[in-house]
Amino acid sequence: MEIRVALVGIGNCASALIQGVEYYKNINEDMKVPGLMHVNFGGYYVHNIKFVAAFDVNRKKIGKDLSEALWVEPNVCAKFADVPFLGVSVLPGPILDGVAPHMKAPFHTYNDEKARVRASNVTQSLRETKADMLVNFLPVGSHNATLLYAQACLDAKCAFINCIPEFVASDEEWSNKFREKGLPVAGDDIKSQLGATILHRNLVKLCIDRGIEVEETYQLNLGGNTDFLNMTVEDRLKTKRISKTEAVTSLLPYKVPTRIGPSDYVPFLKDKKICYIYIKGRKFGDQPVIARVKLEVEDSPNSAGVAIDVIRAVKLANDRGIAGPLTSISSYAFKHPPVQVPDDLARKWVEDFINEKRDR
Numbered sequence: 001m002e003i004r005v006a007l008v009g010i011g012n013c014a015s016a017l018i019q020g021v022e023y024y025k026n027i028n029e030d031m032k033v034p035g036l037m038h039v040n041f042g043g044y045y046v047h048n049i050k051f052v053a054a055f056d057v058n059r060k061k062i063g064k065d066l067s068e069a070l071w072v073e074p075n076v077c078a079k080f081a082d083v084p085f086l087g088v089s090v091l092p093g094p095i096l097d098g099v100a101p102h103m104k105a106p107f108h109t110y111n112d113e114k115a116r117v118r119a120s121n122v123t124q125s126l127r128e129t130k131a132d133m134l135v136n137f138l139p140v141g142s143h144n145a146t147l148l149y150a151q152a153c154l155d156a157k158c159a160f161i162n163c164i165p166e167f168v169a170s171d172e173e174w175s176n177k178f179r180e181k182g183l184p185v186a187g188d189d190i191k192s193q194l195g196a197t198i199l200h201r202n203l204v205k206l207c208i209d210r211g212i213e214v215e216e217t218y219q220l221n222l223g224g225n226t227d228f229l230n231m232t233v234e235d236r237l238k239t240k241r242i243s244k245t246e247a248v249t250s251l252l253p254y255k256v257p258t259r260i261g262p263s264d265y266v267p268f269l270k271d272k273k274i275c276y277i278y279i280k281g282r283k284f285g286d287q288p289v290i291a292r293v294k295l296e297v298e299d300s301p302n303s304a305g306v307a308i309d310v311i312r313a314v315k316l317a318n319d320r321g322i323a324g325p326l327t328s329i330s331s332y333a334f335k336h337p338p339v340q341v342p343d344d345l346a347r348k349w350v351e352d353f354i355n356e357k358r359d360r
Helices: 012-023 113-117 122-128 143-156 172-181 196-209 226-230 238-249 301-320 327-333 343-354
Strands: 003-008 049-056 090-092 133-136 159-162 184-187 213-223 258-265 272-282 288-298
Touching: 003 012, 003 122, 003 301, 012 049, 012 301, 049 122, 049 301, 122 143, 133 143, 133 301, 143 159, 143 172, 159 301, 172 184, 184 301, 184 327, 196 213, 196 238, 196 272, 196 288, 196 343, 213 226, 213 238, 226 258, 238 258, 288 301, 301 327, 301 343, 327 343
Parallel strands: 003 049, 003 133, 049 090, 133 159, 159 184, 213 258
Antiparallel strands: 213 272, 272 288
């Protein structure tokens, strides 16, 4: 019943996920469990998840056990679990476009030519560790690096979970490659448990359902982790803006002026994310209505519970021989899935999938 998981990018999101697997390892259905959408996901529990491989480009993390690397700077994820020695050494990953020029120093990127040559053969590592799937936590803007890892999964016969806004599961060509190889793929760009996107989507849907015509809306995000520092360069943001914007505008039956995306890097916020949402509309009698919402969260743990559901969904798909893009869990858990539907319908699809009624 093991779910053998490889990780690429041992940053804050990976830290929260690794801690979460330890934190929830002893739960069962008889317990009240805050923080998880599903205790039992089709027969799989959190304790079934086992990390078997890890890749990074930070010279301070490479060679360390995964249990140690998750605390290495620039990681600032809150500590909520003591993680024991995992026996998984972090391997040097290919760099490509995974590190923007302004991020080389913050990421402590290895730059020794010999080390560059020794960058791990990802496909070989996935095969040797018998990984069921690889979870992509590379920085936003890592287009070529993401496709390299996606291809390595295809070559190693390993499923792929794409947590960043580079389009793989939602790209017809790439999703077909996974279908042809008999492998599931889920993505793209993971939603948080209660984050800016899921809150904004549901506020917009509430307006539409209650007969309010939305006239304009924006979403501004501030944060202090390396994700926000990476996104201070607009060139890294093209797919991120598309992903976050389409997640909201897909629920509107008409076009409205919209601006959504990362707004500023505030170092002292560390892993705290602050979101401001604004919606202006017209209600009964064409009278104005304005909603202004502020959300504050610890950013990285906010996506870890969602990732735990995705990991178990992909394992179920593997068990059942389901290949290609997983529409149910992707619509439920990602901002830019192959199929955009309202969140309540996506949740129903996931429950149907668990009960073997979808994604056949």
